[in-house]
Amino acid sequence: xxxxxxxxxxxxxxxxxxxxxxxxxxxxxxxxxxxxxxxxxxxxxxxxxxxxxxxxxxxxxxxxxxxxxxxxxxxxxxxxxxxxxxxxxxxxxxxxxxxxxxxxxxxxxxxxxxxxxxxxxxxxxxxxxxxxxxxxxxxxxxxxxxxxxxxxxxxxxxxxxxxxxxxxxxxxxxxxxxxxxxxxxxxxxxxxxxxxxxxxxxxxxxxxxxxxxxxxxxxxxxxxxxxxxxxxxxxxxxxxxxxxxxxxxxxxxxxxxxxxxxxxxxxxxxxxxxxxxxxxxxxxxxxxxxxxxx
Amino acid sequence: xxxxxxxxxxxxxxxxxxxxxxxxxxxxxxxxxxxxxxxxxxxxxxxxxxxxxxxxxxxxxxxxxxxxxxxxxxxxxxxxxxxxxxxxxxxxxxxxxxxxxxxxxxxxxxxxxxxxxxxxxxxxxxxxxxxxxxxxxxxxxxxxxxxxxxxxxxxxxxxxxxxxxxxxxxxxxxxxxxxxxxxxxxxxxxxxxxxxxxxxxxxxxxxxxxxxxxxxxxxxxxxxxxxxxxxxxxxxxxxxxxxxxxxxxxxxxxxxxxxxxxxxxxxxxxxxxxxxxxxxxxxxxxxxxxxxxxxxxxxxxxxxxxxxxxxxxxxxxxxxxxxxxxxxxxxxxxxxxxxxxxxxxxxxxxxxxxxxxxxxxxxxxxxxxxxxxxxxxxxxxxxxxxxxxxxxxxxxxxxxxxxxxxxxxxxxxxxxxxxxxxxxxxxxxxxxxxxxxxxxxxxxxxxxxxxxxxxxxxxxxxxxxxxxxxxxxxxxxxxxxxxxxxxxxxx
Numbered sequence: 001x002x003x004x005x006x007x008x009x010x011x012x013x014x015x016x017x018x019x020x021x022x023x024x025x026x027x028x029x030x031x032x033x034x035x036x037x038x039x040x041x042x043x044x045x046x047x048x049x050x051x052x053x054x055x056x057x058x059x060x061x062x063x064x065x066x067x068x069x070x071x072x073x074x075x076x077x078x079x080x081x082x083x084x085x086x087x088x089x090x091x092x093x094x095x096x097x098x099x100x101x102x103x104x105x106x107x108x109x110x111x112x113x114x115x116x117x118x119x120x121x122x123x124x125x126x127x128x129x130x131x132x133x134x135x136x137x138x139x140x141x142x143x144x145x146x147x148x149x150x151x152x153x154x155x156x157x158x159x160x161x162x163x164x165x166x167x168x169x170x171x172x173x174x175x176x177x178x179x180x181x182x183x184x185x186x187x188x189x190x191x192x193x194x195x196x197x198x199x200x201x202x203x204x205x206x207x208x209x210x211x212x213x214x215x216x217x218x219x220x221x222x223x224x225x226x227x228x229x230x231x232x233x234x235x236x237x238x239x240x241x242x243x244x245x246x247x248x249x250x251x252x253x254x255x256x257x258x259x260x261x262x263x264x265x266x267x268x269x270x271x272x273x274x275x276x277x278x279x280x281x282x283x284x285x286x287x288x289x290x291x292x293x294x
Numbered sequence: 295x296x297x298x299x300x301x302x303x304x305x306x307x308x309x310x311x312x313x314x315x316x317x318x319x320x321x322x323x324x325x326x327x328x329x330x331x332x333x334x335x336x337x338x339x340x341x342x343x344x345x346x347x348x349x350x351x352x353x354x355x356x357x358x359x360x361x362x363x364x365x366x367x368x369x370x371x372x373x374x375x376x377x378x379x380x381x382x383x384x385x386x387x388x389x390x391x392x393x394x395x396x397x398x399x400x401x402x403x404x405x406x407x408x409x410x411x412x413x414x415x416x417x418x419x420x421x422x423x424x425x426x427x428x429x430x431x432x433x434x435x436x437x438x439x440x441x442x443x444x445x446x447x448x449x450x451x452x453x454x455x456x457x458x459x460x461x462x463x464x465x466x467x468x469x470x471x472x473x474x475x476x477x478x479x480x481x482x483x484x485x486x487x488x489x490x491x492x493x494x495x496x497x498x499x500x501x502x503x504x505x506x507x508x509x510x511x512x513x514x515x516x517x518x519x520x521x522x523x524x525x526x527x528x529x530x531x532x533x534x535x536x537x538x539x540x541x542x543x544x545x546x547x548x549x550x551x552x553x554x555x556x557x558x559x560x561x562x563x564x565x566x567x568x569x570x571x572x573x574x575x576x577x578x579x580x581x582x583x584x585x586x587x588x589x590x591x592x593x594x595x596x597x598x599x600x601x602x603x604x605x606x607x608x609x610x611x612x613x614x615x616x617x618x619x620x621x622x623x624x625x626x627x628x629x630x631x632x633x634x635x636x637x638x639x640x641x642x643x644x645x646x647x648x649x650x651x652x653x654x655x656x657x658x659x660x661x662x663x664x665x666x667x668x669x670x671x672x673x674x675x676x677x678x679x680x681x682x683x684x685x686x687x688x689x690x691x692x693x694x695x696x697x698x699x700x701x702x703x704x705x706x707x708x709x710x711x712x713x714x715x716x717x718x719x720x721x722x723x724x725x726x727x728x729x730x731x732x733x734x735x736x737x738x739x740x741x742x743x744x745x746x747x748x749x750x751x752x753x754x755x756x757x758x759x760x761x762x763x764x765x766x767x768x769x770x771x772x773x774x775x776x777x778x779x780x781x782x783x784x785x
Contacts, residue, residue: 003459004451004459004463004467007459007463007464007467007468008467008471010468010542010545011467011468011471011472011545012471014542014545014546014549015471015472015475015476015505015545015549017546017549018501018505018549018550019475019479019501021550021566022497022498022500022501022550022552022553022563023479023483023497023498023501026493026494026497026498026559026560026563027483027490027494029560030490030492030493030494030497030559030560031490031491031494033491033492061420061421061422062357062418062419062420063351063354063356063357063418064354064355064356064357064359064360064415064420065356066356066422067355067356067359067360068355068356070632072557072558074556074558074628076628162703162704162705162706165706166706166710172558173558174558175492175493175558175559175560176492177558178492178493178558179491179492180491181492182489182491183421183422183423183484183489183495184492184493184495184496185422186496186557186558187632188424188554188631188632188636189632189633189634189636189637190632190633190699190703191341191714192714193710219711221709221711221715222711223341223344223711223714223715223718224344225340225344225345225348225354225355226344226345226348227354228348228349229349229350229351
């Protein structure tokens with residue numbers, strides 16, 4: 001490094017290489033991404049947002065909601081899960097006896113404990129998850145044996161991981177989910193819960209608005225500040241407004257007043273309701289509890 | 295580096311050329327430092343009292359927090375670094391700053407850009423991309439201002455009298471090339487009307503953020519430290535071979551970090567990034583060796599002077615680098631992602647490493663360039679202690695908060711609210727640290743502003759004296775230059 005030129009060249013090559021790797025290559029690989037198709041369906045994914053929800057994304061950006069909320073669900077893997085739907089003519093006690101007869105099978109040896117403890121305090125309620133395993137053969141074998149004795153069961157693919165267990169989603173987020181976000185706001189801190197599926201978890205618009213107006217009115221442990229400035233508190237007119245929020249008593253406006261969401265609040269709520277990555281995709285398969293095209 | 299640099303008339307010429315540009319860069323930087331820390335404190339308080347300033351849409355956490363971070367990075371770190379760089383380029387070239395008017399214009403443009411950007415974020419015009427929140431108007435101004443500074447730095451280097459190239463040169467050159475490249479790429483792609491769709495956006499965002507907050511600050515901070523450490527200890531930089539190795543590995547490995555290992559992107563991206571992060575330990579080690587060899591055994595009394603600042607800054611650089619690398623390891627990132635750990639690392643990088651090095655450099659440069667000692671030397675010492683205690687109180691609890699929060703989040707049987715409140719306990723201590731850092735910054739700003747005012751009064755007095763008694767001008771200007779010389783000898 002005796003001359004300025006050599007320093008310049010080294011720096012140029014170093015930064016240029018990473019530019020090719022992390023700017024150019026992703027543009028080539030993902031830049032032309034198009035809608036994809038939902039697994040075992042002809043539906044397209046993702047869907048364009050409604051006008052209000054598209055405006056709501058800008059409200060989300062402007063208030064910096066992504067500073068505290070992520071929009072990405074992570075999973076550690078996937079597993080197969082057998083759920084009992086009906087015992088047919090068998091009684092629960094008979095069924096437990098039957099499962100014990102299976103425990104001698106060498107391929108089930110690793111799972112006998114899990115199945116036995118799962119059935120220990122079972123009172124016969126259905127549906128009941130019998131076995132969760134990443135090994136497809138075991139689960140298929142088990143399902144065949146259940147079928148042979150007239151027990152109805154269902155085998156599902158489920159995603160695993162802490163985010164999934166918290167109910168934040170039924171699968172991990174994938175690149176396709178963000179196709180129509182402008183800008184994409186993945187977020188980097190979970191000072192509040194993940195929102196990738198808030199539209200599935202809380203599909204009620206009044207809940208969303210009440211949560212924005214007074215977060216503690218719907219989630220008492222919330223540390224989110226209220227966004228009261230997105231609402232207008234005004235005297236009830238001749239007839240109460242159909243938009244007025246339905247709030248618990250201690251958060252409601254004074255008697256004779258009602259809380260009306262401003263357009264911004266409605267748009268933000270529409271955006272939040274549009275956040276639902278709940279369909280199986282090729283790169284993130286799972287078996288939906290309710291098939292989406294039903 | 296060049297301890298025998300002789301004090302000639304060249305020195306005075308050099309200082310004269312740098313005075314106004316450096317005051318313009320450092321003065322604005324000091325203002326943004328205080329503004330950024332105040333905004334940061336407001337953001338911090340919101341975690342203890344969510345309704346604090348809650349009625350004001352300008353002051354939502356999501357606006358104040360990025361405005362604070364950007365004010366610290368764009369408002370303070372970059373102009374402070376650029377000022378010190380101009381000084382180093384002029385000193386190492388042994389000639390006055392070329393085109394001294396250009397950086398003055400650039401400094402004012404830069405601070406205008408930061409002002410527009412900050413106001414833009416608070417009004418809701420943020421772009422929504424981390425570290426790139428400033429709206430388009432601000433970005434254009436910042437880019438233009440940076441290019442102007444680069445022109446002046448390049449011209450100073452091009453017309454140099456001293457031909458040899460020092461390790462500082464490598465780092466600072468690279469820094470001058472880095473910023474225009476990454477800032478223009480990120481803004482042209484993300485901040486345009488034809489932004490790429492989908493996840494390409496956060497990928498470019500991560501590339502930019504890593505290259506700015508990790509690589510650029512490392513280049514600028516280490517480059518400046520490698521100039522001042524030998525200067526202060528009065529001996530050459532130890533093993534420039536290691537320095538070269540550190541430089542090359544930093545720019546070849548460090549640039550590939552930054553993509554979180556759990557990101558919902560094609561798997562090769564985070565995998566490559568994790569490998570690069572592990573390799574980044576190599577430059578960290580090389581830079582640590584060079585620094586330790588240069589510093590150890592030096593007979594320099596520290597006592598809150600420049601040397602202390604820069605030593606602490608380099609220690610923070612290593613620690614912050616190790617935190618950064620460890621968070622990129624897939625095993626840890628599963629726990630640490632989405633927690634306060636990331637914020638802790640960023641703040642250590644900004645306030646513990648970069649800012650400390652720049653403070654040390656500025657406290658060293660200002661008395662020379664102004665030709666008078668610091669008006670409040672006690673403030674500078676108090677600032678040092680406030681800064682290190684503040685940074686430690688700010689960052690250490692945040693790191694612990696991140697680990698605790700991450701472990702609780704990874705266990706789905708623990709309610710989300712419990713994981714959150716476990717972290718909040720540590721945030722209380724952290725906010726105290728923020729307050730101390732802010733107090734220190736106010737002392738820093740006081741020194742710079744009193745010095746500027748004294749200098750302006752001095753000019754006014756000279757002018758008045760000139761107007762009143764034209765016959766005595768010769769002796770007045772002679773005594774003024776005598777004062778300057780004394781100031782230089784003392785420093």
